[in-house]
Amino acid sequence: MSSVLATKTLPITRMDCPTCIPVLEREVLRLEGVEAARGNYMTKNLRVTYHPDRVQLAEIEGAIERVGYQIAYKKYPGVFSKLRELFRRDEAESVPAISDTDFPGKVLHASRTVAVLFTSPTCPTCRVFKPKFREIAEKVEGKADLYEMDIVSTETWRNYDVLSIPSVIVFRAGEASESFSAMPRTEDIEAALGI
Numbered sequence: 001m002s003s004v005l006a007t008k009t010l011p012i013t014r015m016d017c018p019t020c021i022p023v024l025e026r027e028v029l030r031l032e033g034v035e036a037a038r039g040n041y042m043t044k045n046l047r048v049t050y051h052p053d054r055v056q057l058a059e060i061e062g063a064i065e066r067v068g069y070q071i072a073y074k075k076y077p078g079v080f081s082k083l084r085e086l087f088r089r090d091e092a093e094s095v096p097a098i099s100d101t102d103f104p105g106k107v108l109h110a111s112r113t114v115a116v117l118f119t120s121p122t123c124p125t126c127r128v129f130k131p132k133f134r135e136i137a138e139k140v141e142g143k144a145d146l147y148e149m150d151i152v153s154t155e156t157w158r159n160y161d162v163l164s165i166p167s168v169i170v171f172r173a174g175e176a177s178e179s180f181s182a183m184p185r186t187e188d189i190e191a192a193l194g195i
Helices: 020-029 057-066 079-088 103-108 124-139 156-160 186-192
Strands: 006-013 034-040 045-050 113-119 144-150 167-172 175-181
Touching: 006 057, 020 034, 020 045, 020 057, 020 124, 045 057, 103 113, 103 144, 113 124, 124 144, 124 186, 167 186, 175 186
Parallel strands: 113 144
Antiparallel strands: 006 045, 034 045, 113 167, 167 175
C-alpha cells in the first residue's frame, strides 16, 4: 500500500455561513483514507489531504454533495429544474412552521414534549436535514410535537443561543432540555424524544 498523500483544494458553492465548515469537514473526514479536511469560509474552499489508493476524489466530492453543497468546477442541473422540483414537493409532508407569535402557545405552554428545528431557506445543510426531521415527526406523531422555525423571519431563536443551523431544541414543560446543532444526528433527537 502506498503511503503517498494527495492534497486537493476544492472550491465549494452554496456555502452561506461559517457554520457550514464543520459540517463539510466532518462529512469528508468520515471517509476511510481521508487524513485531513480543512475548510475556509472566506475563500469558500475545502482543502482535503487523502490517500488516493484508499479513497477516490469522486467519493470526497460525493460526501460534499450529500450534505447539500456543490463543487464549483462541476456542472449541475439548472436553477429552473431545481425550482420545479421544489414546487412539486408535497407540502402536506412538511413539518408545520411556527412564528414568534405562535411560539409561546405551541412550544412553551405545550402539554407534550416539543422539538423545534431552527433553519433557513438558503441553508443547503438544512435542506438535506429536513427530510430526516420529517421522518422523526412521523415516528413521534401523537407523542410529541415537531415544528420548524425560519431564523430569517423570526427572532425567538436568539433567546436560545442558536449559533448554527440546522439546530434542533427539545422543550419539556416549556423549558429547553436538549439542544442539537450542526447537522444533528437523528438518533440523538429520537433518544431525546423517547423513541
